[in-house]
Amino acid sequence: MSRAGGRKKALKQRRPRAAWLLVAPTALLLLAVSIYPLLYSLRISFFSWELTAAVPPAFVGLENYVRILSDDPRFWSSLSKTVYLVVGGVLIELVLGVALAALVVRCGKGRSVVTALLLIPVMIAPVVVATQGIVIFNVQWGPLNYLLSLIGIDGPVWLGDRHIALRTIMLTDVWQWTPFVIVIMAAGMQSLPVDIYEAAEMDGGSAWRIFRHITLPLIQPLIVVTALIRSMDIFKTFDYVYVLTGGGPGSSTETVSLYNFLQGLEFFSFGYAAAMSYIQLIIISVFASVLIRHMRKGLA
Amino acid sequence: MKSRGPKILTYAMLLLAILFFVLPVVWITLTSFKSQAEVFSYPPVFVPEHINLRHYAGVLSGAGGQALRDSFIVAGSNALLSLVAGVPAAYAISRWRIGGQHFAMWILSIRMFPPVVSAIPLFLLFTNLQLLDTYLGLIIAYLTLNVPFVVWFMKSFFDDLPRDLEDAALVDGANRWQAFVRVVVPLAIPAIVSSGLLAFVFAWNEFLLALFLTRSAVKTLPIALSSLVGGHEILWGQIGALAVMAILPVVLLVMLLQRYVVRGLSLGAVEG
Numbered sequence: 231m232s233r234a235g236g237r238k239k240a241l242k243q244r245r246p247r248a249a250w251l252l253v254a255p256t257a258l259l260l261l262a263v264s265i266y267p268l269l270y271s272l273r274i275s276f277f278s279w280e281l282t283a284a285v286p287p288a289f290v291g292l293e294n295y296v297r298i299l300s301d302d303p304r305f306w307s308s309l310s311k312t313v314y315l316v317v318g319g320v321l322i323e324l325v326l327g328v329a330l331a332a333l334v335v336r337c338g339k340g341r342s343v344v345t346a347l348l349l350i351p352v353m354i355a356p357v358v359v360a361t362q363g364i365v366i367f368n369v370q371w372g373p374l375n376y377l378l379s380l381i382g383i384d385g386p387v388w389l390g391d392r393h394i395a396l397r398t399i400m401l402t403d404v405w406q407w408t409p410f411v412i413v414i415m416a417a418g419m420q421s422l423p424v425d426i427y428e429a430a431e432m433d434g435g436s437a438w439r440i441f442r443h444i445t446l447p448l449i450q451p452l453i454v455v456t457a458l459i460r461s462m463d464i465f466k467t468f469d470y471v472y473v474l475t476g477g478g479p480g481s482s483t484e485t486v487s488l489y490n491f492l493q494g495l496e497f498f499s500f501g502y503a504a505a506m507s508y509i510q511l512i513i514i515s516v517f518a519s520v521l522i523r524h525m526r527k528g529l530a
Numbered sequence: 531m532k533s534r535g536p537k538i539l540t541y542a543m544l545l546l547a548i549l550f551f552v553l554p555v556v557w558i559t560l561t562s563f564k565s566q567a568e569v570f571s572y573p574p575v576f577v578p579e580h581i582n583l584r585h586y587a588g589v590l591s592g593a594g595g596q597a598l599r600d601s602f603i604v605a606g607s608n609a610l611l612s613l614v615a616g617v618p619a620a621y622a623i624s625r626w627r628i629g630g631q632h633f634a635m636w637i638l639s640i641r642m643f644p645p646v647v648s649a650i651p652l653f654l655l656f657t658n659l660q661l662l663d664t665y666l667g668l669i670i671a672y673l674t675l676n677v678p679f680v681v682w683f684m685k686s687f688f689d690d691l692p693r694d695l696e697d698a699a700l701v702d703g704a705n706r707w708q709a710f711v712r713v714v715v716p717l718a719i720p721a722i723v724s725s726g727l728l729a730f731v732f733a734w735n736e737f738l739l740a741l742f743l744t745r746s747a748v749k750t751l752p753i754a755l756s757s758l759v760g761g762h763e764i765l766w767g768q769i770g771a772l773a774v775m776a777i778l779p780v781v782l783l784v785m786l787l788q789r790y791v792v793r794g795l796s797l798g799a800v801e802g
Contacts, residue, residue: 253633351554353735
């Protein structure tokens with residue numbers, strides 16, 4: 231509401247000439263540190279640019295892109311693992327997040343304490359989470375399998391089994407980011423108008439029916455935005471795999487970001503790595519443009 | 531009111547969830563105080579017998595001291611620079627819609643790029659400019675993350691800030707600049723501090739760009755931690771101590787900034 235009011239006034243207020251001066255440094259800065267490197271990278275992506283070889287970079291046109299898309303099974307394999315993480319992670323985080331948020335909004339005054347506790351995992355560096363994950367997931371002396379054994383569960387080989395390791399990465403992401411979803415959803419639910427609920431309760435709706443037919447549709451835009459934010463983040467998964475598994479066992483946890491990193495800093499194929507990063511950029515842009523469209527709707 | 535049964539069930543489930551999310555952090559903290567024998571014992575020792583500060587001293591005199599210093603220098607300078615560049619721009623964009631909505635969205639989209647996209651060209655450019663493995667290089671690289679963040683965060687703050695007070699100052703004969711410095715900035719201090727601290731945390735936690743752009747002269751905390759884990763003899767107590775030092779400022783900030791954190795992490799898409 232206040233935004234709409236502000237906008238009307240904005241039209242009335244004259245734009246001072248100096249306003250450009252406030253924006254110019256930022257615009258120039260971003261052109262220099264972000265747009266220029268990006269264009270530079272686009273150029274590199276059309277070259278065969280091997281830092282290890284003595285041969286100078288040579289223009290190869292679209293060859294890097296063609297090779298990645300048609301002749302690099304390792305790329306497709308890393309992409310499919312990344313998509314698996316995105317789909318599984320987002321689904322679990324949303325379901326758990328919405329369900330737990332419904333509990334959080336019911337706990338009244340304790341809510342701000344609960345929120346503060348939940349935000350701790352969210353703000354910790356993923357690398358810190360991953361280094362400690364090595365201990366927690368350890369099969370011989372780690373606390374997780376010990377706790378599971380207390381309730382009679384024979385814990386899996388979290389990081390050493392190629393059929394499990396990718397799911398362990400997903401579990402790590404779920405641990406760190408579900409609290410973020412809970413807090414967002416709780417804030418959304420809290421801001422819903424109370425009178426709708428009172429009316430529904432008077433009509434004798436059960437808690438589940440009220441949740442299903444009133445709460446869920448009302449927070450649906452929030453769910454969409456959160457799903458997009460989490461999808462983009464999980465798509466970039468790098469820190470967990472680099473520290474927890476290094477992409478292994480085999481290449482069972484090699485995400486696109488990790489493979490892209492290896493092409494750059496381990497194999498020094500910069501043309502190829504740049505092309506691969508552009509393919510990632512295009513995929514992310516699809517998510518980003520949908521997200522931005524949703525955010526615009528929110529602003530209008 | 532509803533019956534008590536479901537209420538107790540609600541609390542029980544919530545408690546279980548909170549334990550799940552918080553216990554690993556408690557575990558990390560406890561590990562940092564354990565003796566080496568306690569770290570590897572099975573069944574695991576959860577609470578150490580003595581509070582042992584040896585690991586803190588050990589890691590601070592080694593890789594950890596440098597890492598703390600480097601992380602503070604890089605994250606601190608980067609956050610300050612991001613504020614200096616971002617706050618005035620955010621104000622102009624919010625008040626006069628400079629560049630229209632496309633410009634604002636363009637800035638936002640830079641924040642969403644995968645870091646590897648800028649890491650590769652920055653690595654090559656920095657090699658030529660001799661900025662590889664320097665504070666300045668990493669500080670510049672993190673501007674791509676934090677300037678868009680500050681602009682976007684502060685824009686949403688200025689959008690909500692009523693302009694009546696500025697207008698009153700203008701009527702009283704102040705010029706635009708005076709109105710901005712004397713009226714707007716004081717009102718915006720909490721938001722400016724919050725966005726600066728969040729930018730600090732983002733730089734503090736960042737890993738991929740640091741991996742590309744630094745070697746040995748500059749070693750931030752995430753880099754130091756990941757190399758401690760990769761070593762021959764893994765000192766889990768020291769790793770725990772360094773992890774606690776990496777977490778501590780962040781936890782303090784969460785307590786201080788609770789309501790801004792969600793807004794910040796969702797780039798203003800969600801009001802906290």
